[in-house]
Amino acid sequence: MDQLRSNIRTLRCKSISRRYFVPELPFRTLMTEATIRSALADTSVPVYQREEVVISKFIEMGQLEDGKLPFQLNTLITIVELSMEEAESFHEKQWEFIAPAFIRGTLHRKFEEDIILPFVEESNIGGGAFGDIYETILNPDHQELGDMFPQKFARKEFTIRHGSDRSILNHQKELMNLAILNHLKHPNIVELLGSYTWNAKHSLLFPLADTGNLHQFLNAENRSAQFETDETIVIALAALSSAVQHVHDFSERKIDLDLIGCHHDLRPRNILISGATFILADFGLSTFKPRSQNSETPFKNGTDDYLAPECLDLNNGLKKGTVHRSSDIWSLGCIIAEIATYIAFGRQGVKEFLEARKHKAGNWEVYYFHNGPGNPSGSVEEWLSRIESLSSGNTCALLVRLVRNILCIDQAARPRAREVTFRLRLIALYDVATDADLLFRKIRDADNSLDLLIEHTRFMSWRHAIGILDSGEKPGLFANSSDETMSKFDIYLSCLKRLRGDLKAGHARPWKTQYLELSRIVKANDELHNILSQEQKQKYREYLNIYMIGENDELFERIESGNSNVTLNNDIRMRANIKHINTILAKDDGSNSRRMLLELSAVEQQQSFGEYSLGRFHDGGPIWVEWRKYGKHNADEQTLKTLYKRAAGIAELLSQDKPEQFRTLKCTGFFHEPVKAAFGIVFEIPLRVEYDINSLRLVSLDKLIAQTADKYSLWPDLDDRFWLASTLAASILQLHTVGWFHKGLNASNIVFFSKESVGQGRQSVREPFLVGFNHSRPDDPLAFTSGVSDTALRDYQHPTYIEEGQGFQPEFDYYSMGIVLLEIGCWQPLSKLMKRLTGSYEERRRKLLEERVPQLKVLMGRDYYEAVRCCLKSDFGDPGPSERNEGAPKRVLLQFGERVVARLRKNFVQ
Known part of the structure; x- marks a missing residue:
C-alpha cells in the first residue's frame, strides 16, 4: 500500500485553485487490477472480503458506457486507504463527480468544497457587466478527449454579486439560448461545450477564439495573415450575416422547432475571430419566440455605439423604445460600415470615423451612427460618401451601397438578414471574379487568340447569369441575382478560386507554353456553367450571343480559319455567319447577287394577303412570298439596279441557317415581277407532315x-x-x-x-x-x-x-x-x-x-x-x-x- 500511495502521489498535479488532483489517464494506467490486489494484500481487509467489497465495487463504479472513470480524483488516494467499513459506506454516499467533457448542471452544494476542477492554467481575456472571460487550459493527461473537447478553451464566468440573482438569470437565459442554437451547428455561431456551477459561480465553456474579437481586429496595427486580402474579410462577413440570419429565423427539422430570434447585442466585441472566421457570440440578451408571434420586444439595456435609433431616446430621459429584428440589422450595418472603413483606410480610419460620429445628445457625448430617433446622421453619410469616392467600383464601394440600404431610420424599410447575407455573398463572389477578369485581360493583352476570347466571354457570361457583372446600372445592387446563386455560394467560390489560380499560373509565363493550363480553364468554366439553373443558363446564352458575336466583326473569319483548340457549338457558328453576311451587305457588296435569283416561271402564286402571298414552287414545295414594291415612277435603270442589289442582299441574309429562337422563315431566293413593279422574296414554309398546300391556312x-x-x-x-x-x-x-x-x-x-x-x-x-x-x-x-x-x-x-x-x-x-x-x-x-x-x-x-x-x-x-x-x-x-x-x-x-x-x-x- 505504501508503494501504491507513493506512486499516486507522484502523479499529483495542482489545479488553478492550488489544490492537488490526480489526472485520470495516468491514474487508470496505474490502477490495474493486479496493482490493487497487491496493495490490498498489505491491509487489514480480510482476504475473503477483498474481492467482493473492494475490487468488484471499484471496477463497477469505474466502468461506464463511455469508458470514463467519473471519480473525484482528489479523494482517490483516500479510497485505497479506506477500511472495510469505510469502503462499504463510500458507495452509499452517492458522491457526484465530474469529467470536463461532460460538465453540465449544478453540483450539489454539500460536495462543492470537495470538487477540484482539473484546470492547470487560466488567464483573464475579457469581461463584461455580468462576469469575466478566461482562457483555460485542461490538464492534457486528465482525459482522452479526442474531438469532443479541446485542451484549451474559453470559460465565461458569471459572478453572483451582493446576493443578487441577476447573474443566475443571465446564466440560465444564455445557457438556454445556446442550447437552442447548438442544434444548428452553424460554424459562425459560438458552440456551447458545457456548463457548470462551482463555488457560487456559473460557468459556460466555449471553443477558444484564437484571434480575439472584431473590436481588437479593427484596432490592430496590422492585419493578421488570415485576412491579408479584402475578399477574406468580405467572405467572413457574409458568413457572420448568415449566422444572424439563422438566429432571426431559427428552424430545425430534427427537433421540429421553428422560432424567431433576436440577438439584441450585436457589436464588434461580441464577434469572435478564429482563424479567418467571424463567430457570433454573447447571447445573454437574446430572445427567441414562437414563429406565430412577431419579434417586437421592449428594449432592455445597453449603451453601445451600435444601437439602432429606436432603442433609446437620449433627448427624452433615456426613454426606451420597442425593438425588432430590424434593430439587429441596424447594428450589423454599423459593423459593415466600420469594416468598409478598415478596408479603405485601416486602423486610423476606424478611429477617425469614431471621431466623425461624435455628437452631443442631452448631457451625453455619444458616438452613435444616428442622431436620435427619426434623425439620420449627416456625418455618417459624409463619411460613407468619402469611402465611395475613393473606392469607386471596388469592394468598399459595394459595401457602402449595402450600408446605405441598411442604415434606414424606418425600421420596416431595412432589409432582412437573409437579404443582407445574399448581398454580402454576391460582393464576395464579385470580388474574386473581378480578380479573375483582370487576369483574363492581362493574358489577352499578350495573346488575343480565339481560344482566350471564347473562354473570357464564357466567364463574363457566367458572371452575368448569376448577377455579379457590373453592367453600369447601379453597380453593386446585383438585382439580377436569385436564390439559386445563394444556395450554391460555397461551390461557386471554390470554382472561382481554382479558376483564378489557373489564370495566375498562366500569367506567370508565356501563354504559348500553357495549353494544359488552358484546358484547366476550360474545365473551370464548364464547372461554373454546369452549376447554373436552367433560367441562369438562358441568361448565360444571351450574354454569350451578344458579346461573342457583337464585339468581333472578324469572328466568322477567325472561326473558319480553324485556328482554335476550343470546340464552338453550331449555334455560335450560325450567328457568326449571319453577322458576317450582315456586315458585307452593309457595305453594299452585291457580288453574289445572282446566286439567289429565281426564274419568275418557277413560282406559282395562289393566295394574296395584302403585301404577302401564299404559293408553291412548280416542283411542289409551299412558299411564302413577301413583296418589296418600288413603284413604276422609280423604274429607271439605275434605280432598278440598286433595288435589285438590295433585294438580293436581303435574300442572302435571310437565307442563312439560323437558330430556332430567331423565329424567321428561311429565304430560298428572290424574283422580279415587272408587272407588279416589285421584287418577290421567297421563303420556305415550315409545313408539318399532316398539312398540304390546299389545307394550309395563314x-x-x-x-x-x-x-x-x-x-x-x-x-x-x-x-x-x-x-x-x-x-x-x-x-x-x-x-x-x-x-x-x-x-x-x-x-x-x-x-x-x-x-x-x-x-x-x-x-x-x-x-x-x-x-x-x-x-x-x-x-x-x-x-x-x-x-x-x-x-x-x-x-x-x-x-x-x-x-x-x-x-x-x-x-x-x-x-x-x-x-x-x-x-x-x-x-x-x-x-x-x-x-x-x-x-x-x-x-x-x-x-x-x-x-x-x-x-x-x-x-x-x-x-x-x-x-x-x-x-x-x-x-x-x-x-x-x-x-x-x-x-x-x-x-x-x-x-x-x-x-x-x-x-x-x-x-x-x-
Missing part, C-alpha cells in the same frame, strides 16, 4: 386578335399567350445579337400557319414567325414598305423615331414589341386600345402608359406589366434614344433580356 396576329377580341371562348389559353409573348420578345433579342433590327415590327408582321381558319376553334399561337423585315435606311426615298400602310405603322413606332428621324436604335424595336405585348395581354387590337387617345405621338405614348398598361397587372400579372412598361418607357438603365447620337451599348440588349425576356419567360408553361 393568319396574322392582328387579324387573329381583331376577329376574336369579342369572343372570349376563342381567346388563346393564358399559358399560350405567355408563350407567344415570351417567344416574340426572345426572337427580337436574338435578332439584335447579330445586329439585325426589324424596324417595322407590328401585329401584322407576326404570322401563324395552321390547318384551321379563324373562328373554327381556338387558334394555336405557339409557333409564330416574324415577317416583314425592312433593311433599308428610314430616310431612304427608295425604302421598301412592308405589310401595312405607313399611317397604321406609326402607332407602333417610338415617338422619337417618328418625330426626330434619328438613326435606328434597339429601343425602337423594343417599343414596337411593347405595343405588340400590350395587344397580346389585353387581347385587343391596337386601334381599340388607342381609341380616344389623342395628342402628339409622345402624348399618346404617355396615355398608353397611364391608362392602358396598368390593366395588365390584373390580366397578366406584375411581371408581364413590368415587361411592357419597360418597353414603352425605354427603361433599360441607359440614356434614352433621344439623348444619344451613337448606337446603344450592348448593355441595353442585356437589360432588355433581363427586364423583358426573362420576366416573360418566368410565366409560361412549357
